[in-house]
Amino acid sequence: xxxxxxxxxxxxxxxxxxxxxxxxxxxxxxxxxxxxxxxxxxxxxxxxxxxxxxxxxxxxxxxxxxxxxxxxxxxxxxxxxxxxxxxxxxxxxxxxxxxxxxxxxxxxxxxxxxxxxxxxxxxxxxxxxxxxxxxxxxxxxxxxxxxxxxxxxxxxxxxxxxxxxxxxxxxxxxxxxxxxxxxxxxxxxxxxxxxxxxxxxxxxxxxxxxxxxxxxxxxxxxxxxxxxxxxxxxxxxxxxxxxxxxxxxxxxxxxxxxxxxxxxxxxxxxxxx
Amino acid sequence: xxxxxxxxxxxxxxxxxxxxxxxxxxxxxxxxxxxxxxxxxxxxxxxxxxxxxxxxxxxxxxxxxxxxxxxxxxxxxxxxxxxxxxxxxxxxxxxxxxxxxxxxxxxxxxxxxxxxxxxxxxxxxxxxxxxxxxxxxxxxxxxxxxxxxxxxxxxxxxxxxxxxxxxxxxxxxxxxxxxxxxxxxxxxxxxxxxxxxxxxxxxxxxxxxxxxxxxxxxxxxxxxxxxxxxxxxxxxxxxxxxxxxxxxxxxxxxxxxxxxxxxxxxxxxxxxxxxxxxxxxxxxxxxxxxxxxxxxxxxxxxxxxxxxx
Ligand SMILES: Nc1ncnc2c1ncn2[C@@H]1O[C@H](COP(=O)(O)OP(=O)(O)O)[C@@H](O)[C@H]1O
Ligand SMILES: [Mg+2]
Numbered sequence: 001x002x003x004x005x006x007x008x009x010x011x012x013x014x015x016x017x018x019x020x021x022x023x024x025x026x027x028x029x030x031x032x033x034x035x036x037x038x039x040x041x042x043x044x045x046x047x048x049x050x051x052x053x054x055x056x057x058x059x060x061x062x063x064x065x066x067x068x069x070x071x072x073x074x075x076x077x078x079x080x081x082x083x084x085x086x087x088x089x090x091x092x093x094x095x096x097x098x099x100x101x102x103x104x105x106x107x108x109x110x111x112x113x114x115x116x117x118x119x120x121x122x123x124x125x126x127x128x129x130x131x132x133x134x135x136x137x138x139x140x141x142x143x144x145x146x147x148x149x150x151x152x153x154x155x156x157x158x159x160x161x162x163x164x165x166x167x168x169x170x171x172x173x174x175x176x177x178x179x180x181x182x183x184x185x186x187x188x189x190x191x192x193x194x195x196x197x198x199x200x201x202x203x204x205x206x207x208x209x210x211x212x213x214x215x216x217x218x219x220x221x222x223x224x225x226x227x228x229x230x231x232x233x234x235x236x237x238x239x240x241x242x243x244x245x246x247x248x249x250x251x252x253x254x255x256x257x258x259x260x261x262x263x264x265x266x267x268x269x270x271x272x273x
Numbered sequence: 274x275x276x277x278x279x280x281x282x283x284x285x286x287x288x289x290x291x292x293x294x295x296x297x298x299x300x301x302x303x304x305x306x307x308x309x310x311x312x313x314x315x316x317x318x319x320x321x322x323x324x325x326x327x328x329x330x331x332x333x334x335x336x337x338x339x340x341x342x343x344x345x346x347x348x349x350x351x352x353x354x355x356x357x358x359x360x361x362x363x364x365x366x367x368x369x370x371x372x373x374x375x376x377x378x379x380x381x382x383x384x385x386x387x388x389x390x391x392x393x394x395x396x397x398x399x400x401x402x403x404x405x406x407x408x409x410x411x412x413x414x415x416x417x418x419x420x421x422x423x424x425x426x427x428x429x430x431x432x433x434x435x436x437x438x439x440x441x442x443x444x445x446x447x448x449x450x451x452x453x454x455x456x457x458x459x460x461x462x463x464x465x466x467x468x469x470x471x472x473x474x475x476x477x478x479x480x481x482x483x484x485x486x487x488x489x490x491x492x493x494x495x496x497x498x499x500x501x502x503x504x505x506x507x508x509x510x511x512x513x514x515x516x517x518x519x520x521x522x523x524x525x526x527x528x529x530x531x532x533x534x535x536x537x538x539x540x541x542x543x544x545x546x547x548x549x550x551x552x553x554x555x556x557x558x559x560x561x562x563x564x565x566x567x568x569x570x571x572x573x574x575x576x577x578x579x580x581x582x
Contacts, residue, residue: 105357
């Protein structure tokens with residue numbers, strides 16, 4: 001008997017159905033990879049764990065704090081203390097979505113199966129973006145409640161209805177999405193997990209350090225345009241001096257994935273796979 | 274559908290991987306893509322699949338450029354590198370991702386895994402597969418879309434003898450169904466048993482585009498092994514015809530400078546019985562290496578003289 005029994009041949013396929021196929025393919029890959037679950041579990045543990053821990057210790061130290069220390073305390077920032085590391089894990093998921101295909105050589109199979117490389121990147125971005133937005137927003141809310149509950153004794157705890165709280169929680173989901181997509185762009189540009197993660201690390205941790213060493217006013221001017229600072233601006237309840245307006249900071253934040261994915265799309269299209 | 278490679282050149286930096294290569298792969302037969310390691314076979318196949326872009330020249334499959342194909346697995350199935358899999362994913366998941374991207378039903382994935390003999394390990398992580406199993410998985414991937422063009426890069430690597438036989442039968446069946454089948458190898462012995470037609474390259478240049486039979490018959494530098502009850506008489510006849518004959522310990526004669534056909538003819542004319550008449554595989558391989566090396570040197574020299582780079 002022949003190996004090749006008849007299969008449903010799609011002579012013509014609409015663009016929507018075709019792109020949906022690419023999205024399914026990326027979803028299958030992500031779901032079939034154990035490290036996806038491990039990383040999401042790790043990110044969840046860090047995000048949801050650290051905020052409440054810090055809240056608990058703050059509450060126990062509260063009676064010994066000075067008035068100035070109490071006035072400077074930020075209950076919203078405490079919620080997000082675990083997200084500094086969790087963001088790197090979520091962003092690494094974005095890097096890996098493409099870098100693991102380069103390290104295994106699978107990328108050639110992927111592009112032989114779908115030669116429209118930019119559409120493949122778009123499908124990856126959609127899947128990674130959706131997961132980051134969903135998980136990021138869920139983690140944001142899931143961390144807020146226990147953190148604030150533990151801050152109750154300090155009298156600084158925030159209710160969900162407090163002005164700006166919901167906006168801040170949603171903004172963290174958006175920030176994590178932007179950083180995950182930036183990771184996808186960096187992974188595509190460097191074609192390497194180490195390169196992509198190093199790029200992220202630099203962008204989130206090293207560049208801010210270097211910029212803060214610049215002479216004033218450049219340290220603040222440039223600093224406010226960096227992703228970490230933008231996260232603070234978007235999730236803070238009050239605008240700091242020198243900060244961008246909220247719409248502006250959102251736009252600048254979104255420029256990161258747009259620019260890196262855009263460059264990645266150009267490189268993918270033009271260069272050998 | 275044909276694969277048409279027209280005057281293709283590919284450089285990586287200074288190194289020229291493929292140079293002015295032109296050939297057509299026809300449907301209905303197994304075409305062997307033969308050349309020593311580093312001669313540009315994989316590069317050519319990557320260019321056919323639109324993964325690498327030629328610096329010069331054009332490649333068409335059924336008249337279309339690969340990168341213009343939508344859901345190409347229905348037209349072209351390929352296995353470039355069986356080890357290019359994500360070790361943490363199962364065989365099923367690996368194929369399912371490809372199937373999704375090409376609108377192929379999941380049931381087709383299960384059926385193919387069964388057919389290539391991976392049914393029992395389909396739900397295991399690919400990282401635990403042997404190279405032979407990965408080859409089978411890759412071959413299943415190539416067949417997923419029921420394509421009319423198939424391309425395999427050194428698919429024999431890692432297969433056990435039973436797997437090699439299975440693959441040979443599969444390739445022949447696919448060609449017999451009217452499909453275009455291109456299979457690369459660096460071993461002539463391997464191709465001589467599978468391919469109907471050969472495209473031979475050395476250092477990225479075309480050396481021969483001919484039927485396997487003719488290619489082997491032309492390998493006149495190759496030895497022919499003859500077993501005959503009256504070996505001494507036969508040797509005299511062959512030497513008279515210009516052959517060099519060597520008596521081997523096992524009672525056979527090793528004949529050079531005569532084709533097997535000529536030896537058979539002379540024996541028949543002299544009324545001498547033959548018990549065995551076959552080209553010596555090892556020497557055939559040597560002759561092939563010699564041929565590709567010679568061609569390369571000649572062209573390098575010619576290029577130097579004409580100032581071409
Ligand atoms: N991506 C690449 N970068 C640089 N050189 C390459 C690349 N791919 C192939 N080559 C070079 O091109 C030549 C042909 O290689 P290849 O196509 O792999 O040959 P084959 O498959 O016949 O063994 C070799 O000299 C190889 O080193
Ligand atoms: Mg090769």
